[in-house]
Amino acid sequence: MVGVKASRNGWIVWLTFLIGMLLSVSPLPQFMEILRPLWLALLLAFWALYMPQMIGMVTAFCLGLAEDVLYGTLLGQNALILTLITFLVLSLQQRLRMFPMWQQSLVILVIFGLAQLVQLWLSALTGNRQPTLALVLPALVSALLWPWVSFALRGLRRRYKIN
Amino acid sequence: MRLLVLAVLSVALMVVDARFSLLKPARSQMSLVLMDAYWITDLPGRLWEGVASQFGSRTELVAENEKLKTENLLLQGRMQKLAALTEQNVRLRELLNSSALVNEKVEVAELIGMDPNPFTHRIIINKGERDGVVLGQPVLDARGLMGQVVELMPYTSRVLLLTDSTHSIPVQVNRNGLRAIASGTGNPERLELRHVADTADVKEGDLLVSSGLGQRFPAGYPVATVKEVIHDSGQPFAIVRAVPTAALNRSRYLLLVFSDNRTAEERANDAAQAQENLDAFGGGPVVPATVPKTVNTQTATPAATTATPAAAPASATPAKPAAGKPPATPAKPPAAASKPPAAQPASARPAAKPPVTAPATTGGRE
Numbered sequence: 001m002v003g004v005k006a007s008r009n010g011w012i013v014w015l016t017f018l019i020g021m022l023l024s025v026s027p028l029p030q031f032m033e034i035l036r037p038l039w040l041a042l043l044l045a046f047w048a049l050y051m052p053q054m055i056g057m058v059t060a061f062c063l064g065l066a067e068d069v070l071y072g073t074l075l076g077q078n079a080l081i082l083t084l085i086t087f088l089v090l091s092l093q094q095r096l097r098m099f100p101m102w103q104q105s106l107v108i109l110v111i112f113g114l115a116q117l118v119q120l121w122l123s124a125l126t127g128n129r130q131p132t133l134a135l136v137l138p139a140l141v142s143a144l145l146w147p148w149v150s151f152a153l154r155g156l157r158r159r160y161k162i163n
Numbered sequence: 164m165r166l167l168v169l170a171v172l173s174v175a176l177m178v179v180d181a182r183f184s185l186l187k188p189a190r191s192q193m194s195l196v197l198m199d200a201y202w203i204t205d206l207p208g209r210l211w212e213g214v215a216s217q218f219g220s221r222t223e224l225v226a227e228n229e230k231l232k233t234e235n236l237l238l239q240g241r242m243q244k245l246a247a248l249t250e251q252n253v254r255l256r257e258l259l260n261s262s263a264l265v266n267e268k269v270e271v272a273e274l275i276g277m278d279p280n281p282f283t284h285r286i287i288i289n290k291g292e293r294d295g296v297v298l299g300q301p302v303l304d305a306r307g308l309m310g311q312v313v314e315l316m317p318y319t320s321r322v323l324l325l326t327d328s329t330h331s332i333p334v335q336v337n338r339n340g341l342r343a344i345a346s347g348t349g350n351p352e353r354l355e356l357r358h359v360a361d362t363a364d365v366k367e368g369d370l371l372v373s374s375g376l377g378q379r380f381p382a383g384y385p386v387a388t389v390k391e392v393i394h395d396s397g398q399p400f401a402i403v404r405a406v407p408t409a410a411l412n413r414s415r416y417l418l419l420v421f422s423d424n425r426t427a428e429e430r431a432n433d434a435a436q437a438q439e440n441l442d443a444f445g446g447g448p449v450v451p452a453t454v455p456k457t458v459n460t461q462t463a464t465p466a467a468t469t470a471t472p473a474a475a476p477a478s479a480t481p482a483k484p485a486a487g488k489p490p491a492t493p494a495k496p497p498a499a500a501s502k503p504p505a506a507q508p509a510s511a512r513p514a515a516k517p518p519v520t521a522p523a524t525t526g527g528r529e
Contacts, residue, residue, distance in 0.1 A: 021197075025279050026204040030351075030412070033281035061169045065176075069193045070200060071279060072314055072321050075186055076176030083173065087166045126181065127329070 009162040010054060016043050016153065017063060025070055034134055037142040038112060040067060041085050045108060045146075046153045048089045049096055051162070060086035077122050081115045088114070101147045109143035191292070194316040201276035201287050201319070268421040269303070270294070274414065275319065284324040284351060286310075288417060291318040296419060299379050303418040307385040307408035308332070308373055312419075324411050325386065326351050334386050335374035339364055342374055345387060345405060351412045354387045356403035365392055365403055381420060 020039040028036060040063055047055040064079030071078065088111045089096065096104060116139050156162070180186045270290065278285035290296050292315045300312040302322050310330065314321035323330055328349040334356075335342050341363060343356045359365060369389040375382025387405035394401050 022200050022204055025200050025276060027208075027277055030281075033277075033279070036279060036281075057165050057169055061173065064173070066193065066197055069190055069197050072285065074177045075180040075190060076173035079176070080170060080173040083166065083169045122177075126177075 009160045012156065012160050012162055013047055013051070013054065016047075016156070021063075021066065021070065024067070035137055035141045037145050038115075038138050040064075041082060041112060041115065042108075042142050042145065042149050043153075044082060044086055045089045045111070046150055048086050049093055050154075050157065052090060052093060055086075056090070057083050057086045073123075074126055077119075077126070080122070081119050084118060085111055085115050101150070104150070105143045105146045108146045109139060112139035112142050115139070191316055194319070198287070198316055198319045202289075205275045269418040270421065272302070272417045272419050274417060278321070282349065283329075284310075284327040284347065284349070284411070285313070286322050286324065287319055288322055288419075289319060290419060291316050291320045293317050295421070296320050301380045301384075301420045303384060303420060304409045304414035304416070305418075306410060307387070308380060309407075309409045309411060309414070309417060311379060322417075324351075325354060325407055325409070326411055331357070332380060332386060333374045333376040334371040335382075336365060336389075337370040337372045337385075338366075341365065342376070343371070343403075345371060352406055353390075354405045354407055356389075356405065357400075359401045359403050361394055361399075361401045363401065365389060365401070367391060370408075371405055 020043045023039045044060050060082040061079045064082035067078040068075050096107060113136050116136050120135050272288040272290040274286050275289045276287040296312055298312060298315055302309045310322045310324040312320050313323040325332060326347040328347050331344050331346040334345045343359050345354045346357050348355050367389055370385055371387045373380040373382055373384045373386050385408045387407045389403060389405045391404050392401055
């Protein structure tokens with residue numbers, strides 16, 4: 001019976017992913033480019049946390065491929081990162097749902113930081129050497145944004161009874 | 164378990180994508196849908212521009228029109244001189260029997276997005292494979308070279324800018340022809356000349372132009388101006404820093420250059436062929452073909468030098484009233500008449516979009 005409901009309002013989840021994708025390519029001032037949050041990863045983490053029956057690693061993989069095409073990176077690079085993030089979130093899911101918000105943020109920081117390190121490593125392998133550890137900054141910004149994103153998406157979920 | 168499968172799958176995809184061109188079609192199909200994201204995120208800015216121009220006051224528009232007119236006048240004046248010089252160049256080259264000029268065609272493209280990765284300098288433009296863009300095609304703005312096309316998608320393409328840390332371009336000091344390689348540094352205002360001898364004659368303020376040696380960029384386009392030259396006795400080479408002349412992070416309208424990709428030999432052969440044809444066809448060699456042109460330009464030049472403001476716009480009538488176009492698209496193909504084969508790459512491509520391409524053909528450029 002869960003499936004019936006999910007199929008009714010599941011499109012909202014995909015809509016959020018679409019918006020996340022737009023946000024992840026929207027133009028930003030030069031100094032903020034380096035702080036751009038990982039929108040898709042944030043959304044994936046939330047939906048994987050609260051709707052694991054609908055959003056899983058395969059979704060993450062497909063979204064990652066889309067992101068690869070958008071960013072012009074090697075096909076599979078962001079797919080691997082997003083799959084990894086979703087895996088970590090899913091494996092911590094039971095505990096993560098019980099945590100207070102600040103603790104959730106902390107865990108998100110660690111997971112995203114790890115993912116960005118893998119990203120750094122992958123892009124070094126593919127030749128786009130990226131100079132600094134500044135690559136971890138987006139993880140920090142995402143962790144700071146997590147409470148707000150989580151709050152907003154929870155409101156959305158309650159409003160449209162997505163589950 | 165699922166993680167393992169997906170991880171292996173993505174690693175395999177990465178390897179295949181890096182090594183083979185197997186995934187290119189899939190990629191271009193996906194980009195067909197996905198690249199609209201850039202277009203959508205660009206939409207607010209575009210709408211704002213539209214609204215601003217809708218509600219722009221009349222006086223402002225008149226002022227802008229005035230300004231554009233004077234600018235156009237100046238550029239036209241310069242063009243006339245250029246036409247004469249081009250003719251002269253053609254004739255001198257014929258005397259020297261050196262290879263023919265290349266006729267380059269340019270097309271206007273619009274920037275629709277920046278690459279979200281702050282460590283790479285890439286932009287996305289609204290012309291792609293279906294518009295005849297090819298891989299490695301040079302991109303200019305009104306002031307100089309900007310970069311080259313590195314990824315083709317059906318209706319968009321990705322351009323690697325000169326200042327990306329993975330990009331280098333062969334250049335020449337305009338003043339004395341000294342060759343060097345300008346590499347990007349990852350700083351949008353900075354290029355560096357690599358391995359320049361400490362005694363080399365490079366000075367602050369020198370203009371660097373593309374030398375065309377890499378067979379990728381056409382020769383003679385401005386690339387950068389030298390900002391500082393540091394002679395450090397501890398270093399084996401001089402440190403030369405330059406600032407790109409193109410407004411790499413400010414230009415919205417760009418020019419795609421369609422140079423023909425024949426080798427110099429083929430070009431020379433074609434030119435010789437053309438010459439023969441011309442000789443066989445009707446008496447005089449090249450001179451008759453160029454004479455009407457020169458007459459034109461010479462009659463036009465005095466008109467402009469006397470600076471009667473009415474006469475110059477009159478001579479400017481073949482150029483269309485380019486409103487949104489950057490003023491630097493030179494009109495008039497003066498040397499085109501003397502060389503049928505040089506126009507071939509242009510006519511081989513689908514001759515779509517007459518309003519953009521037609522006035523954009525540059526005259527013979529080295």
